[in-house]
Amino acid sequence: DAGITQSPRHKVTETGTPVTLRCHQTENHRYMYWYRQDPGHGLRLIHYSYGVKDTDKGEVSDGYSVSRSKTEDFLLTLESATSSQTSVYFCATLSKSSSTDTQYFGPGTRLTVL
Amino acid sequence: AQKITQTQPGMFVQEKEAVTLDCTYDTSDPSYGLFWYKQPSSGEMIFLIYQGSYDQQNATEGRYSLNFQKARKSANLVISASQLGDSAMYFCAMREGDSGAGSYQLTFGKGTKLSVIP
Numbered sequence: 001d002a003g004i005t006q007s008p009r010h011k012v013t014e015t016g017t018p019v020t021l022r023c024h025q026t027e028n029h030r031y032m033y034w035y036r037q038d039p040g041h042g043l044r045l046i047h048y049s050y051g052v053k054d055t056d057k058g059e060v061s062d063g064y065s066v067s068r069s070k071t072e073d074f075l076l077t078l079e080s081a082t083s084s085q086t087s088v089y090f091c092a093t094l095s096k097s098s099s100t101d102t103q104y105f106g107p108g109t110r111l112t113v114l
Numbered sequence: 115a116q117k118i119t120q121t122q123p124g125m126f127v128q129e130k131e132a133v134t135l136d137c138t139y140d141t142s143d144p145s146y147g148l149f150w151y152k153q154p155s156s157g158e159m160i161f162l163i164y165q166g167s168y169d170q171q172n173a174t175e176g177r178y179s180l181n182f183q184k185a186r187k188s189a190n191l192v193i194s195a196s197q198l199g200d201s202a203m204y205f206c207a208m209r210e211g212d213s214g215a216g217s218y219q220l221t222f223g224k225g226t227k228l229s230v231i232p
Contacts, residue, residue: 031218042118042205042222043159050217058219090159094218100147100166101209101218105159 003027004106006091012112019078021109023091031094032074033103034058034066036087043090049074081113117141118206118223126229127196134181135191135226137206145212148189149220150180153203162204165189193228201230 003026013019023032031050035043035058045058047066055066063085065077078085091106119138127133139148150162165173165180173180181190193200204227207220 033219040224042224043207043220044222045219048217048219056217088157092159100164102149102161102164103218103220104161105151108157108159 006106021076023074029093033092120223124227143210147209149207151205
């Protein structure tokens with residue numbers, strides 16, 4: 001485990017409102033990721049970060065932005081939430097060793113956009 | 115084309131029996147890694163096992179083993195002696211490129227729901 005927490009764990013919001021999800025890690029891992037999980041789609045990458053202030057887009061980045069001002073925190077923002085963004089959001093960090101690299105996941109945030 | 119294909123949406127296995135969950139992948143990169151994750155009904159994603167494309171032997175972790183057939187581009191998860199606690203969704207994922215370079219992005223399959231019958 002990489003000591004990953006996500007907040008909030010559950011959120012209900014209305015269409016058009018801004019939403020920010022927070023991922024916090026205690027392992028000083030360089031790489032962090034945001035995924036969304038929807039039925040029938042598995043997990044899909046939204047954005048990732050490879051260091052403080054260094055981020056890049058993933059497969060489903062439209063409608064999302066991210067920020068990383070500290071190593072331990074990675075924020076995901078929905079500027080104007082839509083019903084299609086109702087999903088479970090997972091944060092992950094990358095643990096690297098000499099022989100492999102493994103992503104460990106936070107507990108997830110269930111977001112409902114009404 | 116899908117990069118990771120899990121063809122079994124759901125499977126049943128008798129307790130104490132072995133079960134194989136299928137995963138095929140598609141990549142032209144000679145260097146890649148394959149991962150399996152478990153997601154119980156509580157929702158967390160739990161890392162199970164990893165196989166690198168250059169690994170000579172199949173990976174094993176306790177009751178989990180990965181049947182890696184490179185020429186067939188398959189990376190099936192084998193769970194031996196199934197337990198009730200093995201009931202969960204199982205996801206296969208792939209990282210393309212060297213471990214040590216790139217973004218380490220994972221591409222996931224859609225998952226297989228395993229139900230263990232007492």
